[in-house]
Amino acid sequence: MRLSAVDLACHRGGRDVFAGLSFAVASGEALTVTGRNGAGKSSLLRTIVGLVRLVQGKLSLEGGDPELSIAEQAHYLGHQDALKPSLTVAENLRFWAGFLGTQAADIHPALTAVGLHELADLPAAYLSAGQRRRLSIARLLAVKRTIWLLDEPTSTLDISAQERLAGLMRAHLAEGGLIVAATHGAIGLETARELRLGEADS
Amino acid sequence: MAIADLANPSRFLSFANRTIPWLGGLTLIVFAYGIDQAMLAPDDYQQGATVKIMFLHVPSAWLGMLGWGVMSVAALGTLVWRHPLADVAAKAAAPIGAAFTLLCLVTGSLWGRPEWGTYWVWDARLTSELVLLLLYLGVIALWRTVEDPSRAARAAAILTLVGAIDLPIIKFSVDWWNTLHQGSSVFRVGGSTIDSSILIPLFIMATAFTLLFFTLHLAAMRNEILRRRVRTLRLLQASAAS
Amino acid sequence: MTALAAILIRDMRIAVRVGGGALIGVLFFLVVVTLIPFAVGPNLPLLKQIGPAILWLAALLASLLALDRLFAADHEDGSLDLILTGRAPLELVIATKGLAHWLTTGLPLVVAAPLIGLLLNLDAPAEITLVLTLLVGTPALTFIGLIGAAIAVTLRRGGLLLAVIVLPLTVPVLIFGVAAANTVGSVPFGTPFTILCALTLASLVIGPFAAAAALRQEME
Numbered sequence: 001m002r003l004s005a006v007d008l009a010c011h012r013g014g015r016d017v018f019a020g021l022s023f024a025v026a027s028g029e030a031l032t033v034t035g036r037n038g039a040g041k042s043s044l045l046r047t048i049v050g051l052v053r054l055v056q057g058k059l060s061l062e063g064g065d066p067e068l069s070i071a072e073q074a075h076y077l078g079h080q081d082a083l084k085p086s087l088t089v090a091e092n093l094r095f096w097a098g099f100l101g102t103q104a105a106d107i108h109p110a111l112t113a114v115g116l117h118e119l120a121d122l123p124a125a126y127l128s129a130g131q132r133r134r135l136s137i138a139r140l141l142a143v144k145r146t147i148w149l150l151d152e153p154t155s156t157l158d159i160s161a162q163e164r165l166a167g168l169m170r171a172h173l174a175e176g177g178l179i180v181a182a183t184h185g186a187i188g189l190e191t192a193r194e195l196r197l198g199e200a201d202s
Numbered sequence: 203m204a205i206a207d208l209a210n211p212s213r214f215l216s217f218a219n220r221t222i223p224w225l226g227g228l229t230l231i232v233f234a235y236g237i238d239q240a241m242l243a244p245d246d247y248q249q250g251a252t253v254k255i256m257f258l259h260v261p262s263a264w265l266g267m268l269g270w271g272v273m274s275v276a277a278l279g280t281l282v283w284r285h286p287l288a289d290v291a292a293k294a295a296a297p298i299g300a301a302f303t304l305l306c307l308v309t310g311s312l313w314g315r316p317e318w319g320t321y322w323v324w325d326a327r328l329t330s331e332l333v334l335l336l337l338y339l340g341v342i343a344l345w346r347t348v349e350d351p352s353r354a355a356r357a358a359a360i361l362t363l364v365g366a367i368d369l370p371i372i373k374f375s376v377d378w379w380n381t382l383h384q385g386s387s388v389f390r391v392g393g394s395t396i397d398s399s400i401l402i403p404l405f406i407m408a409t410a411f412t413l414l415f416f417t418l419h420l421a422a423m424r425n426e427i428l429r430r431r432v433r434t435l436r437l438l439q440a441s442a443a444s
Numbered sequence: 445m446t447a448l449a450a451i452l453i454r455d456m457r458i459a460v461r462v463g464g465g466a467l468i469g470v471l472f473f474l475v476v477v478t479l480i481p482f483a484v485g486p487n488l489p490l491l492k493q494i495g496p497a498i499l500w501l502a503a504l505l506a507s508l509l510a511l512d513r514l515f516a517a518d519h520e521d522g523s524l525d526l527i528l529t530g531r532a533p534l535e536l537v538i539a540t541k542g543l544a545h546w547l548t549t550g551l552p553l554v555v556a557a558p559l560i561g562l563l564l565n566l567d568a569p570a571e572i573t574l575v576l577t578l579l580v581g582t583p584a585l586t587f588i589g590l591i592g593a594a595i596a597v598t599l600r601r602g603g604l605l606l607a608v609i610v611l612p613l614t615v616p617v618l619i620f621g622v623a624a625a626n627t628v629g630s631v632p633f634g635t636p637f638t639i640l641c642a643l644t645l646a647s648l649v650i651g652p653f654a655a656a657a658a659l660r661q662e663m664e
Contacts, residue, residue, distance in 0.1 A: 049529055071529035080522025086461040087454065098450030100530055118443050125349070126440040311562075321562045324486030332478060332563075339471050347463045379482060 001063035001146055002026045003048075003070070003178060008057035010043045017043050021057070023195055027146070030169070030179040030192035039198030041182035042079070045149045048180065049076045064146070074147035075100075079155075081136045085125035089116055092124050093138055101143040110141035113168065115161075129156040137165060140172075148172060150181040162188065209286050211427050218424040225417045232410040239403035252316060253400075259309040260404060261411040262302045263327075266334055268415060269299020273341070274366040277359035287423070289355030290430075292362065293345050294422035298415060300338035306331050326380035330373045337365045351430065447532040448540045455544035458517075459510065466548045469506045470556045476502040477560050488565045495564035496574050496625035500618060503553045503578055504611075507585040510549055512606045514541060514590065515597040515659065524597075524659070534659065539652040542583075542590050550582035573633060574625045577640060581621040584644040587651030588613050594655035598662050617643050 004024040010017040017040035025031045033041045046052040048059060050071040061070050083092050090107060097105040111117040114134040119127070127135065133156045140148060148169070154162045166188025169179055173191075181187060208214045240257040272295045279288025310328045311321045322328070341361055348354035460466050480498050481491060491498075518524040527537055557578055558571045566574065592610035599605060620643065623636035 049525075051525055051528065068531070072531050074529070076525065076529060078522050078525055080520075080525075082522040082526050084454070084458055084521070084523075086458055091454075091457070095450050095454045096526070099447045099532070100526070101446075102531075116443075119440060122436055122440055126436050128440065131440070131443075320488070320565050322565065323488060324481050324491075329481075329486075336471075336475055336478060339474075343468050343471060346465065347468075376482075380486065382485075 001061065001176070001178065003061050003147060003180070004059075005048070006058045008044070008047065008059070009055055010040055010047055010052065011055055012040075012043055012052075018197055019056070021195075021197075025178045025180060027063075027176045027178055028173050030173060030181065030189045031195055032187065032189065032192045033180065033182040033195045033197060034184070035197035041197060042151050044197070045076070045078075045151050045180065045182055049074055049149055051076075061147075070147070073145055074149050075140045075143070075145045077136060077140065077148070077150045077153055079151055081132045082139075083124045083127075083132055083135060086123065088121050088123050089127070089135055090120040092135060093142055096139045097142040100139070100145075105142050107138070107142050110138040113141050113164075114138045115164065130158055130161060133157055134161060137168070141168065146177050148177060148179045148181075150179065150183075152183055153181060154183065154185070154187050211287065211290075214287060215424060215427060218420045222417060222420050222424070225413060225420065229410060229413040229417050232406065232413055236403060236406035236410045239406055243400050243403045252313060255309050255313040256400070257404060257407045259306055259313055261408040262306040262309065263331060264408055265411050265415050266299055266303035266306055266331065266338075268412065269295050269302060269338075270334070270362070270366060270369065272419070273299065273362045277362040277366075280355050280359040281363075287427075289351065289359070290423050290426045291419070292355065292358060294419055294426050296338060296342050296345065296358075298418050298422060300335060300342060302411075302415070303331055303335045303338060307335060324380070326377045329380070330376045333372050333376065334369065337369075341365070351433075447530065448536055451532075451537055451540045452544050455541055456548055459544065459548035463510075466552055469509050469549045470552050472509060473502050473506040473553055473556060474560055476505060477563060480564075492565040492567075492570075495561060495566045496570065496577075497622050498564060499557055499561060499574060500578070500581075500622045500625065503550075503557065503582060504585055504614060504618060506553055507550055507582060508589060508607055508610065510545065511586075511589040511593045511610070512596065512603040514545060514593045515655075516593075519597050528659070534656040535652040538590060538594070538655045538659075539587075539648070542587050542651060545590075546583050546586040550586050554578045554582060570625070577621045577625045577637065580637070580640055580644055581617050584617045584640075584647040585614055587644075587647040588617070590651045590655040591658065594658035594662070597659065617647075 002024060003026075004022075006022050008021040009019040017038075021044070023031060033044055035041055043052055047054060048070065050069060059070060061073070064070075064073050082096070084095075087095070089111070093107045093110065097107050097110075108117060108120075111120055114137055116131065116134055116138065119131070124132065124135070133153075137153070153165060157165065169181075169187070169189055173179060173189075179189070179192075181189070181192075208217055236257070240254060243254070245251050245253060273292050276288045276292035276295065279285040280292065307328060310325075310331070314323065314325065314328075315321055341358055344358050344361060345354055348357055477498055480494075484490065484494075515524065518527065528534065530537070554575060557575055561571050561574060589606075589610050591613070592606045595609060596606045617640065620636040620640040624633055624640055
């Protein structure tokens with residue numbers, strides 16, 4: 001599978017956030033998107049997933065399911081955690097697994113992989129910020145999708161959780177997945193190529 | 203053991219555990235006596251045996267007001283004296299007071315139906331009780347809506363005290379509204395004034411109801427304390443797991 | 445299909461657990477109905493005559509409750525992003541959320557209406573027709589309300605704007621609902637009731653499509 005973008009541009013609030021952007025990511029590869037705040041890292045991810053309309057350029061996916069859009073074959077991990085405080089950890093994850101997946105999934109391996117299996121019946125309101133982030137990450141494990149679009153995935157995570165996430169990302173790449181991650185710092189993917197935003201005039 | 207000792211939740215729990223069985227037993231005894239006396243009391247010459255509904259209706263009206271009084275004292279406890287268990291007392295009293303008010307409305311409706319032909323005529327007293335029920339339900343909704351217990355306690359306390367001030371005003375307004383629209387004929391639930399021979403059974407039933415209120419109140423407070431302990435344990439569980 | 449079932453279960457769970465639960469709509473319904481006699485007087489024949497109208501108005505206002513949180517809550521915590529990129533068609537997801545809203549807000553109103561109708565001195569035939577009209581009409585109120593909720597999703601004080609947008613759209617439902625509920629009068633039950641059914645069926649289709657279009661507009 002290969003995700004490629006040619007000459008992407010994005011307008012936000014009347015100004016050009018970025019323009020003339022081109023890149024390609026293939027199965028097993030990772031791309032980190034870096035740049036200062038406001039350079040358009042989040043906008044780029046949201047453009048790929050279809051939440052921001054493409055004004056210029058072309059996004060294409062080779063080798064995927066031609067019936068589905070890019071968004072339907074990708075996991076988007078945004079700034080927010082998409083969790084309901086009144087539902088338990090397990091209920092939250094089971095909902096996303098049921099909504100995004102194609103069949104009823106067993107969520108316990110995913111919860112174990114992020115270290116939240118002991119808190120499965122705890123209402124999500126009681127979780128700390130890092131635990132909520134880990135629960136969002138569990139969503140990526142509960143339903144299998146090839147493309148991972150991650151916006152600052154390590155924010156609010158402590159060192160051990162960051163290392164755990166790096167391991168999960170490496171495993172995903174090894175299975176043939178591809179990752180585009182916007183980040184400020186290193187996230188533990190040594191083999192990733194870097195796309196720096198905001199350096200040329202935009 | 204001084205009242206101040208009860209401020210400690212654990213001590214309160216042990217006090218409640220010891221007291222509730224005795225209080226409950228006493229309640230049953232007084233109820234038995236009261237019902238017995240009520241059955242022996244004479245029928246009303248106009249209404250026949252239906253007048254006996256009064257033995258449920260009048261005490262439950264009294265208890266609806268007692269409930270709000272307990273909540274008001276508890277509200278002062280929360281806002282002024284900062285007693286640790288005041289908000290527990292307030293939260294526990296609300297559903298019980300509401301239930302007795304509802305009982306008052308239902309018994310009043312049934313009592314009046316033979317005379318009115320319908321279940322409800324917007325009689326002054328019953329209408330005041332209906333507004334009281336709405337106030338109760340509002341405070342209960344407030345308790346349930348605000349997530350944090352201490353913020354909920356303060357909000358509910360303010361609402362309770364405002365309600366306590368407003369209730370006499372509401373009562374006066376509803377009475378005035380009723381006379382305005384109905385002139386001199388007053389639909390009074392129960393008709394004439396209460397005869398003295400019914401007074402003693404009424405008093406016994408009122409006592410029984412009051413004992414019932416406090417039995418239920420203690421049990422509800424115990425439940426609320428346990429509920430908060432569960433919440434604390436869950437918070438600890440979340441923070442203990444990394 | 446499991447996607448829509450997941451949405452239905454989740455939304456119903458949240459509706460029951462959060463805030464006053466499902467019964468706060470019924471409480472609002474009761475409060476509004478209680479206020480009317482204070483304004484109009486405890487004139488029993490009059491109350492009986494306008495009773496169905498009062499109950500319909502109160503049900504309409506109570507249905508608006510929780511509508512403004514319908515999409516706003518999902519928008520605020522990022523769930524809406526994921527829903528927009530899910531595999532289930534957005535129109536069906538919205539229809540399912542509407543169903544969840546009606547089950548937890550509208551249906552309790554229908555169940556409570558006969559009891560509250562007692563306060564207004566309604567007799568049994570009037571109660572039965574009232575319940576029928578509410579049963580058929582409250583889904584229309586929810587599904588028309590969906591449109592306003594979607595339009596107002598990104599706004600902070602969305603609640604009042606929502607009411608202002610939605611209430612005029614519900615006028616046909618109110619007219620035919622009350623006309624069908626009034627057994628006293630020259631209009632027979634059948635005609636307005638059939639039109640009410642038609643309005644509801646139309647709203648079940650138009651509502652989700654219009655709301656989906658509005659959401660897609662908002663998100664960009």
